Amino acid sequence: MIDEFDSERSLHDFVGHVHVEKIQHFYNEFYRRAKDSKAHSELCRKVYGQDFCQHGMLDMNQLDRLIEVSRLNKDTLVLELGSGTGLITEYISDMTQCRITGIDISVEAIEHASARTKDKRNRVVFETRNMENLDYPDGAFDAVISIDTLYFVKDLENTVRQMVKILKPKGSMYMFYHVDPDLEDCPGADPVRCSQLGAVLDRLSLSYRAIDFTAENNKHWELRKQVLSELKTQFEEEGNMYLYDSRMEECMSNMCDFYRFLYMVEQV
Numbered sequence: 001m002i003d004e005f006d007s008e009r010s011l012h013d014f015v016g017h018v019h020v021e022k023i024q025h026f027y028n029e030f031y032r033r034a035k036d037s038k039a040h041s042e043l044c045r046k047v048y049g050q051d052f053c054q055h056g057m058l059d060m061n062q063l064d065r066l067i068e069v070s071r072l073n074k075d076t077l078v079l080e081l082g083s084g085t086g087l088i089t090e091y092i093s094d095m096t097q098c099r100i101t102g103i104d105i106s107v108e109a110i111e112h113a114s115a116r117t118k119d120k121r122n123r124v125v126f127e128t129r130n131m132e133n134l135d136y137p138d139g140a141f142d143a144v145i146s147i148d149t150l151y152f153v154k155d156l157e158n159t160v161r162q163m164v165k166i167l168k169p170k171g172s173m174y175m176f177y178h179v180d181p182d183l184e185d186c187p188g189a190d191p192v193r194c195s196q197l198g199a200v201l202d203r204l205s206l207s208y209r210a211i212d213f214t215a216e217n218n219k220h221w222e223l224r225k226q227v228l229s230e231l232k233t234q235f236e237e238e239g240n241m242y243l244y245d246s247r248m249e250e251c252m253s254n255m256c257d258f259y260r261f262l263y264m265v266e267q268v
Contacts, residue, residue, distance in 0.1 A: 082149030086113030
């Protein structure tokens with residue numbers, strides 16, 4: 001799916017030229033194959049620390065750190081953007097008892113997530129939605145979480161504005177985000193503020209801080225490539241080279257050189 005990302009901007013440019021229908025098709029196919037693939041399950045366990053059918057960079061250390069700093073609880077209403085099959089969404093709620101809604105454009109992923117969590121409907125809900133159209137009432141949520149999903153919007157500033165709009169007073173946003181390593185034109189070379197997300201937050205006068213996961217990111221890509229190579233035969237035997245090729249193709253990009261941060265906008 002991804003040939004090469006030469007910069008953070010290319011993440012946005014790539015997605016901006018792909019119709020929503022094509023993205024939906026990719027993720028529907030990805031989740032359809034991944035949910036029954038023992039090879040992909042083993043990949044997730046070895047790379048991320050647990051099998052949540054991940055398609056991203058978030059490992060268990062980063063996920064548990066998110067839960068720690070967000071201080072979610074049973075009274076917190078949360079929206080997660082791009083929840084996929086919702087295993088991470090479900091885990092967040094299980095660990096904190098928060099009431100969480102996960103949205104994704106993949107119909108197949110949402111149907112699977114909803115069926116799996118039917119006994120937790122009082123606190124875990126999934127909806128098929130496009131995160132570029134957050135048509136929820138103003139002040140509907142206490143927190144919004146985005147785990148490596150903001151690259152998939154055409155207008156980042158508009159999406160962040162919508163996120164702020166649906167937050168309650170003193171609400172919070174937590175956003176995992178990769179940042180282009182080429183900062184030659186950045187005053188002071190501060191990767192947190194010089195990213196597209198950092199620039200948007202500054203323009204909107206939103207105060208934020210960030211946790212640096214760059215070292216973990218570098219190790220993630222090296223480990224993923226190694227584990228994929230070890231599991232190639234298993235993917236072949238399953239007839240799942242679609243999964244292997246798409247995951248390995250990502251490893252051929254320069255994403256291992258990117259900075260990685262958890263941006264936290266608290267008490268909006």
